[in-house]
Amino acid sequence: MDIFSDLWLGAATAFHPVNLAYGFIGCLLGTAIGVLPGLGPTATIAMLLPITFGLQPESALIMLAGIFYGAQYGGSTTAVLINLPGESSSVVTAIDGYQMARRGRAGAALATAALGSFFAGTVATVLLAVAAPPLAAVALKFGPAEYFSLMVLGLVASVALASGSLLKAFAMIVFGLLLGAIGTDVESGTPRYVFDIPQLYDGLNFVAVSMGIFGLCEILRNLENEHERSVGVRKVTGLMLTRDDFRRIRGPVLRGTALGSLLGVLPGGGAMLSSFAAYALEKRVSPNRAEFGKGAIEGVAAPEAANNAGAQTSFIPMLTLGIPGNPVMALMVGAMIIQGITPGPNVISEEPALFWGMIVSMWSGNLMLVILNLPLIGLWLRMLTIPYHLLFPAIIGFCCIGAYSINNSVFDVFIMAGFSVVGFALFKLRFEPAPLLLGFILGPMLEENLRRAMLISQGDPTIFVRSPLSLSLLAVAVLVLGLVLAPSINRKRDEAFTE
Amino acid sequence: MLKIRNGRDFVGGVAMIVVSLLFIWFGRELDVGNSFQMGPGYFPRMLSLLLISIGVLIILQSLVVASEAEPDETANWKAYALVILAPIVFGLALSRLGLAPTMFLMIVAVSFASKYAGWRHSVALALFMAICSVVLFTRLLSLPVSAFGPWIPFLGN
Secondary structure, X not given: OOHHHHHHHHHHHHOOHHHHHHHHHHHHHHHHHHHOOOOOHHHHHHHHHHXXXXXXXXXXXXXXXXXXXXXXXXXXXXXXXXXXXXXXXXHHHHHHHHHHHHOOOHHHHHHHHHHHHHHHHHHHHHHHHHHHHHHHHHHHOOOHHHHHHHHHHHHHHHHHOOOOOHHHHHHHHHHHHHHHOOEEOOOOOOEEOOOOOHHHHHXXXXXXXXXXXXXXXXXXXXXXXXXXXXXXXXXXXXXXXXXXXXXXXXXXXXXXXXXXXXXXXXXXXXXXXXXXXXHHHHHHHOOOHHHOOOOOOHHHHHHHHHHHHHHHHOHXXXXXXXXXXXXXXXXXXXXXXXXXXXXXXXXXXXXXXXXXXXXXXXXXXXXXHHHHHOOOHHHHHHHHOOOHHHHHHHHHHHHHHHHHHHHOOOHHHHHHHHHHHHHHHHHHOOOOHHHHHHHHXXXXXXXHHHHHHHHHOOOOOOHHHHOXXXXXXXXXHHHHHHHHHHHHHHHHHHHHHHO | OOOOOOHHHHHHHHHHHHHHHHHHHHOOOOOOEXXXXXXXXXXXXXXXXXXXXXXXXXXXXXXXXXXXXXXXXXXXXXHHHHHHHHHHHHHHHHHHXXXXXXXXXXXXXXXXXXXXXXXXXXXXXXXXXXXXXXXXXXXXXXXXXXXXXXXXXOOOO
16 A cells, blocks of 8 residues: 555545535635625535535535635635635735735736645645554554553644633533534433423534534624725736736745644644734745735735645544534534544544545645636626625525535524524624534534543543653643643733732 | 723623523532532533632622723613514524525514615515425425414315
8 A cells, every 4th residue: 555556545435426526515615705795605504514514425525525625725815806815815915915005916816825735735635645544553553551651732722722711611622512412322321401402402403503603603793893895906908917926926825834734734824824824924934914904915925825725734633533623623523424434543544534634635726716706807896796785685595595404404594593692692792613523523422532531540630641642632631721821820810910 | 999890791791601501500409429420510600619719700800800991882771672572573484484484584673774775676586585495495405394383274285
């Protein structure tokens, strides 16, 4: 077994006409919805998940991955054209991208984003193919204690790297873990918090929960201060880059790719952190740093390469360890579980066609995006002009049918409505919803491994520090926590003293 | 002197404590067991206690650290009510009216959550969504819902 035969197997899956078609549809749908205002990748995937339920696992995951990077790409398009980043990872793209568009270089900015993303996607895919099998081999040696520690590390790191208050993010994780406890207890078969509602015996449905928290809640937030958007750019021309442009973006794309690939692997990192870091780095090292903020092409190339690389490598912990690092990966894990696949180190050996097919499809998906999106830019521009007051009722309509179609039951529609209220209340109190979803997905796994580990050690909690692997994972978690806590404690202390 | 310097966080901390108390109360009959053989109640109980302590810390922090100034938000109660009630009405009406009329009515109603809504646009959009959803979901994806339910005379089944 070498990597080429694996990739060959993957290519056979990814380039199968059916899967190619679903990947294509995924990219197209993802971009179309990503271009629409007020819908990020998480909400897009949550909304479109039910469409994939009836497909073969390979096709479903390939399509979902296509939706993911399509949505991401759509977000950059809106960032460049109307200074409205479709999602957090293209916030920095908007800074220089929009300035380029105002100077009539929208085409060049979009082409830079597309080519930079494609290059980064290719590199990150290769990285994924090389790094995943050895990582999974290590993970196969994991016992319950190691798994528990690994998940603790993942949760801690996702909090540490997130924005906002650390305490509140922790509260969200614990709240999510508690929500995960709803349903039948796996070990004893005892129903927990089900209130004699038969639909709750399987637990809350995560698609309904995330559609409520991310989909409907976003609509509530958008309607709060509603105003018509104006599209400054009417027509995009000049998609071709000049020789000078190519010379200028070469360095930023390479640096962005490297940074993004590294940061994407970290839990809670992914695309957003990568793009911010790449922009900050480029601002320091670029010879044209004076131009930043005024339409520097480097300011588009670096974050776009980085966020795509980060998006791609964030699949590594999900595919090899079964641990999602961000809400999008949490949804992918959920999709795999629905398809009857338990995400984790066994996927590579048990479902090689699926695993390698997905990896190769990431590359082909990125290629499709370049081929698709540059010629279709006129269409995306038209979609941008759809006013929001016509969009949100349609989104609500699709969410309702989507929630219904999960189990063909209206109960999930009610759950979705309920969690839109929960999500909105959390937003009002400035709690981040992303850690809640992570906790909710990981909760049952965390509990199962904790209980197994304690059963093995006969109730002795030192099992988590006796195994060297588990100990080092926990040590890293403590270290990450310490690093984040130190400056924030100091800063808050300062604030308290100046009062 | 103790003074609430961050009202939002204070409420947030209290909310987390209330959530944990709810989980403890409704899980009061679950067997907790011991750390060797954990019962179904062990993990939720542990988490609830953890969440209470985080809630207390958030409250303490809200007494010490002042909130950052934020732009005022205007509550739009009509929008909240319409958007939150729409899925509930959808769920209740679906089996009785069928997909097409339910979708049509829900879209017309919910579109008025926006201040830019107008009758002509709303009805056109609702018709479009009703037709699309029937074609896509009952014909192509064959969900077990009928386009017209038993409450619709002549058409329904």
